[in-house]
Amino acid sequence: MTETTQLQSAGLKRFDLQVIASWIKPGSRVLDLGCGEGDLLLYLKQNKGVTGTGIENRESKVALCIAKGLSVLQGDINEEVLDYQENSFDYVILSQTLQQVYYPERLLKSLLAIGTKVIVSFPNFSHWSIRMQVLLTGMAPKNEQLPYEWYNTPNIRVITLKDFRKFTRDQGCKVLKEVAINTNHHDTQGHIVSFLQDWRATYGIFLIGKGVTNEKEKA
């Protein structure tokens, strides 16, 4: 099963962002944490008419975003998310950043407070190549998605698809949608993995909703 062709029309370079963009409903309010140079926000603004805000730590990237006409705040995501009113956003996006967060539990709680839904993507640490590296070389793994040495990696959290599913259950929130994707080495093209996801996916992307509310809705 592949959505490659359909998603490429998104006009976004990174495949995981193409998937995320396809989940966002037009006209919604979006907060993009660690928005980089604002590619996703600009795309969503131009193609889906969203009201977007980004948070980014690096001054040079923030400046680029604002110069593009985006609303972006320079700051640390863990602190910046605390100032918004509840349900200020329809979607809060945390793409490829979770593995660098010190307190994921606290952050997810904050995100679910300020957003109706949260989209999280992260590199899957149980990809077969990583497992094989640990098994065969006995050393901390390195690959296209995790290209660092153990001593200089910003990726302080080792997460697998299974770990994350358990994490969401433990946190009492609900996974509304999830896909596992496999991307090429520039992350520009890829496809959705449905068979042996835990082994074959390079990234996992999850759409999370507030657990309690959803249970009430069921009842």
Added chain:
Amino acid sequence: MSEYIEHDKDGVSVGLVEKKYFTFAEPPDTMILESNARLGPITICYETLGTLNGDRSNVILILHALSGDSHVAGYYSKEDQKPGWWEIMVGPGKGIDTDKYFVICSNIIGSCMGSTGPSSPNPATGKPYGFDFPVVTIADMVRAQKALLDHLGIKKILSVIGGSIGGMQVLEWAVRYPDMVASAIPLATTTRHSALAIAFNEVARQAIMADPNWNKGRYYGATKPNLGLALARMVGHVTYLSDEAMRRKFGRRLQNKSDFSFNFDADFQVESYLRYQGQKFVDRFDANSFLYITKAADYFDLRRQHGQGSEAEAFAKAKARFLVISFTSDWLYPTYQSKAMVKAMKKNNLDVSFCEIEADWGHDAFLLYNERLSALIKGFLARNYGELQKK
């Protein structure tokens, strides 16, 4: 703010501009100030650049800092040695593009640069007000500017932009006239002075008031308190720079000598620079205006004025999109103060962007050429212009 006025490095300029005046609040319809004192008639000095478009949707209001004036860019005459104070930012194709926008720069009341202030004639006596001039606040300055915009027939401002005390006016505009202000760019500013900022202003004011020539503000037509005013300016200049900026600019270098003089001449370059800046300032600025404007800045407290003590409450009325900018080495209005206003804006669901620009030049960084700053402002304005046209 210091003076960095230079010709544009590429020679691009808006060209000739004119110093304009608007007078209102003629007695008996004088303006009631925040202090309940009355002031009138009031003259506001201003400058306009570019062309107002058909639907009047391209208006940008620029507000200046302590020692600035309405002369924001361009030249008064072909023989002029210096352009306006923000020539690097305002002009054709620049950060604030005069080919695209109609720029108004308004002076403030209390100033000595053409608007009514302590050096203007008191209608009651025919002599300069001196210390009989009522204390004016940032809110009073903004209300007077509003009268000017009403006179010009401007109902909507695309963006209000200003740094330092100009930034305070920007914040006051956005909160006081929320329906008029579509966007706002407060640069290197604060919603209220810290004790540190008030302290430096007080030292500067005491320098003026301790000068025997100050004579309780009645020195017009006599010897001016130049020593006091020069000293006040020297104090100001220290706060506009930074440790890093001073190290780079002066270090411990000596001025035109190879060894200490062992007397109290200006041995160090930094001493010589401050003395020069002080002396230059007395030629163009009025000591009483310095007292009144610094006092207005110290009194400014957006929380107290509009939020019953709460920063978040203060921005509750605002509707503008904000671009807040601070500079890493600004110790007069440090980044934490900008962050506090950003936080308050977020709590009110306001559309806000914030960037802390890396710059070594201290508080004055907002006046210096910075490609990043120009690009930021340009992009922010283009977007807001687009949105305003859609409406």
